[in-house]
Amino acid sequence: MDVTVGVIGAGIIAEEHLQAVEAVEGLHALAAADIDEQKAEKLAERYNTKSYTDYRDMIKTETPDMVIITLPHYLHKEAAVFSAEQGCHILLEKPMALNTAECGEIIQSVRENRVQLMVGHIQQYFQENRTAKQIVEQGELGSLVMINETRHLPYFTRERPRWFFEWSKAGGGIVMNLGAHCIDKIQWLLDTKVSRVMAAMTYKGEEPGVAVDVEGSGLLFIHTEKGIPASISLSGYEVVPKQVTELIFTNGMMKVEIGKGVWVSKSGVYEKVASTKEISPFVRQLTDFVRAVKGEGTVKKSGPHAKSIIEVLEAGYKSHEQGEMVSLPPERREDQP
Template identity: 25%
Template sequence: MKIRLNLLSQLLVFMVDNINAGVIGMGKMGILHTGILNSLNGVNVKGVAEKQDLILKPIRQLLPSIGTYNDYLDMIKKENLDLIYITTPTSFHANIALDCLDHGIPFFVEKPLGISVDDCKPLIEAVRKKPVINMIGYSKRFVDTFTKAKEIIDSGILGELIYFNSSMYVSQLFSKGKGWRYKKEASGGGVLSTLAAHLVDLLVWFFGEVSLVEGHTKSYYSKDVEDFVHAYLLFEGGLGGYMDTSWSVRNHRLPEIKIEVHGEKGMLVVTDDYVKIYTDQEARWKNYYKQDLYAGVEFDLGGPEYTREDRHMIESVKQKQDTGLDILEGFKVQKVVDGIYKSASTNSAVEGDEL
């Protein structure tokens, strides 16, 4: 009898902890998150929403236990969901998140938060009035090397930070692009909005709030969005430096980030693959490679950072606690991105209340 009661108790705990998730948008990121979520203990993907039947048909055939919907509101009404992932084109993010808020359902939204600051403001105001657990998909914060760099910067070992230089490149576009990412009304912008928002997020995470930006953009392959961006960023703490990004640079098969930080007592260089730190006190370089820092994950699809990101979201929902990477963090990035676009269009710096 005692054994049966113990088993029943364990079963009830499992039922309480079990998370029923829904995914809206079954493009690359929707498929990725669905796969990861289904691999995590205590998580069930109960429904997916996608407008295109061509995409839903194989899901119905291969995963008949998952509900499939053309209208995400039907999924919200019919499935008992504890969490929703929003992985649609950027222009839909804010409105879908507002619907999640209206139903009191925690949500995860892929980056960027929206197509503009104005697009995001109603969501930010709503979540402040009616908060639910939420998270934005700035997955680079879960990469071992960038986590280590954050730890080193926060330790103060570099002393006062003086200057930084940063870049993010990928060999993606060398002819006219096809799809929503190359249409400003759907994506919000080109390489800066859809790719280098990751770099902006890391810089804000490392250094704090931005007080001034000055940006320049260039379109060569694209008609409606930018292919190249160069910007100067000044942070409230006084640190200033540059970021450069393009999806039209050769010899970068995968997106590559590099951030170089110069301080009063040394310097740091971090990429997706390594962290290197030089201190005047030791007068030598100390290297940390990703294989040395790596902590395994239960399922690796697209990179371990995505599993860590999803695991963090799930645990936050289970524990009913803030994710530490909510849409307010995403809004900080949105303001910097918008500031760079505004600066580029007016050929002048943007600062203060304009950000």
């Protein structure tokens, strides 16, 4: 029997999820909801579903088995809690919520209502990152001693929805939005958590007609519980786009670029690693989640995992404000709300 799906939010990322729904066997999209009636109708027409302007009406009328929430960050908690109360399993776009307090409320509601929750931290589903993790675990390059993560791309663009530039709605700027990917990737590659953060940010973003109050760049230096340090460089001004992860080992280096490949150096020269067939990370993510919904597996990107990423980001903002290293609570277990 098919698992039925309702999509909440009709933005660009909703398209990615609906394409994945079509590609995963045993899934059926029932409806899409967005406060913008025209957007909801266009999305529904493209994917042959019903459209709603209120996700509450959609859930109560269509009673989907699961929902995919792709709303602005400040609406995540309300939509997730409501969906859980209606008995819907939830795939929630990242970041999980505006802050750890909201994350805790979502986790509590999910547990009380006995539904599954996955947060869309999608880094582990990119083939390049999966290849990189295999190389790390094989140990052929020796011990991993540090990671340098760089993400530069124009952030303050006309195409980006205006709410991204308001702290009260986005929870932060490029550090919150893209830094979440970086923290997720580092914690997953190393199978550990961040223990300390030192950060510096700038607030120089401008966009006509918007009172921008989110950061446009950030430099984070982090320590992990395994003792391996990492740096994260993020810039959203007029930059040359760049997305590179460099891993430095005792016997070599590795470079990872999403959409381009993985390179390894054992003698001072990079050589490209043979690639395997690429599968959409959204398809991989949804496949894993559906297995969990059917009781055939466990959720890999759980609520507590996503909350741990928000904890690191909050520590980064605190570090910038105070001008000093900030330590995170030790032994942050994933079974804690």
